[in-house]
Amino acid sequence: MTINKIYDVIIIGGSCAGLSAALVLGRSLREVLVIDAGQPCNRQTPASHGFLTRDGESPAQLLAIAREQLSHYPNVELRAGTVVNAQLTTEGILVTSQPTDGSASQQVIVKKLLLATGLFDIMPDLPGFAECWGRSVLHCPYCHGYEVHGQPLGVLANGEVGYEMATLIQHWASHLTLFTNGPSTLTETQKDTLTQLGIPIVETPIALLDHQASMLTGIVFDNGSRVPLTALFSRVPFRQHTDLPEQLGCELHETGLIKVSEVGETNVPGVFAAGDATTLYRQVSQAVASGAKTGAWINRELLTASLQERVVKLADLDQ
Numbered sequence: 001m002t003i004n005k006i007y008d009v010i011i012i013g014g015s016c017a018g019l020s021a022a023l024v025l026g027r028s029l030r031e032v033l034v035i036d037a038g039q040p041c042n043r044q045t046p047a048s049h050g051f052l053t054r055d056g057e058s059p060a061q062l063l064a065i066a067r068e069q070l071s072h073y074p075n076v077e078l079r080a081g082t083v084v085n086a087q088l089t090t091e092g093i094l095v096t097s098q099p100t101d102g103s104a105s106q107q108v109i110v111k112k113l114l115l116a117t118g119l120f121d122i123m124p125d126l127p128g129f130a131e132c133w134g135r136s137v138l139h140c141p142y143c144h145g146y147e148v149h150g151q152p153l154g155v156l157a158n159g160e161v162g163y164e165m166a167t168l169i170q171h172w173a174s175h176l177t178l179f180t181n182g183p184s185t186l187t188e189t190q191k192d193t194l195t196q197l198g199i200p201i202v203e204t205p206i207a208l209l210d211h212q213a214s215m216l217t218g219i220v221f222d223n224g225s226r227v228p229l230t231a232l233f234s235r236v237p238f239r240q241h242t243d244l245p246e247q248l249g250c251e252l253h254e255t256g257l258i259k260v261s262e263v264g265e266t267n268v269p270g271v272f273a274a275g276d277a278t279t280l281y282r283q284v285s286q287a288v289a290s291g292a293k294t295g296a297w298i299n300r301e302l303l304t305a306s307l308q309e310r311v312v313k314l315a316d317l318d319q
Contacts, residue, residue: 006031009111009302010033010035011116012114013034013118013241014038015059015275018275019291024295033108036079036080036081037082040063041120045058045134079097080099087248093109111302112270114274114298115271116274119256121133128216148172153231155233156233158181167194181205184203206220209232219232250271260273263297264294
């Protein structure tokens with residue numbers, strides 16, 4: 001079924017970037033529809049850090065506050081559902097969504113679409129890793145380093161990534177170990193530097209991550225030995241959370257991120273992207289800023305288009 005209400009913008013994704021854009025557009029008097037599947041990538045994280053005035057709030061609390069504040073704008077609608085298709089038509093961008101309550105699918109046509117759909121992290125096949133992800137297996141010291149600083153920490157990585165992460169994380173650790181989970185691919189120069197920093201390199205294959213209620217207690221190796229740890233820093237591969245960018249023809253970087261301009265424009269006219277789907281800097285503050293900037297630019301484009309339409313109509317009247 002097609003929804004009769006006319007929206008200026010549809011935002012797909014109701015986490016930090018999407019809701020930030022919705023706030024800017026709502027305050028710009030735009031009719032906005034936010035469609036959210038309720039699966040933010042940081043949903044396992046107990047606390048978010050580094051966001052001024054909200055340091056230490058859980059991601060769920062941040063989103064609850066944002067939704068409550070957006071409820072005061074009658075021109076912003078939040079709808080629970082999953083967008084299953086988006087395509088360009090002569091009338092605009094046709095968006096098909098499936099409500100989470102199991103009711104019939106819904107279709108809306110808009111001129112502007114914002115993808116704030118985030119990324120999907122691909123967990124390694126290592127027992128305990130996924131359970132601890134976002135709680136004691138961490139990706140970012142700026143987000144979580146302070147809470148575990150001065151404690152025995154580990155880095156799970158190899159090669160150039162392992163070297164870069166180890167030299168970064170050592171600033172927060174009382175004792176840091178680099179676990180390569182197999183033969184090291186570090187250069188001799190990198191090994192020498194880590195040795196000078198007092199960072200041992202352990203190449204023994206890992207059997208599992210030992211934890212209690214997702215809080216890491218140690219690493220257990222294939223040979224049965226064990227190293228106690230408070231937290232482990234690691235990076236995982238990722239993909240787009242949805243195939244909507246591909247459906248629409250959005251260009252991606254070789255990293256898999258959506259290519260956007262400084263103001264969130266993709267290569268597809270009328271389609272914008274913001275937040276984690278576009279950047280490696282995956283912090284709440286960055287997502288909020290990205291959404292706000294993109295929302296403002298979308299409003300600017302709508303204003304420009306409206307002005308052009310008025311000029312054409314006035315010219316027609318003069319003839």
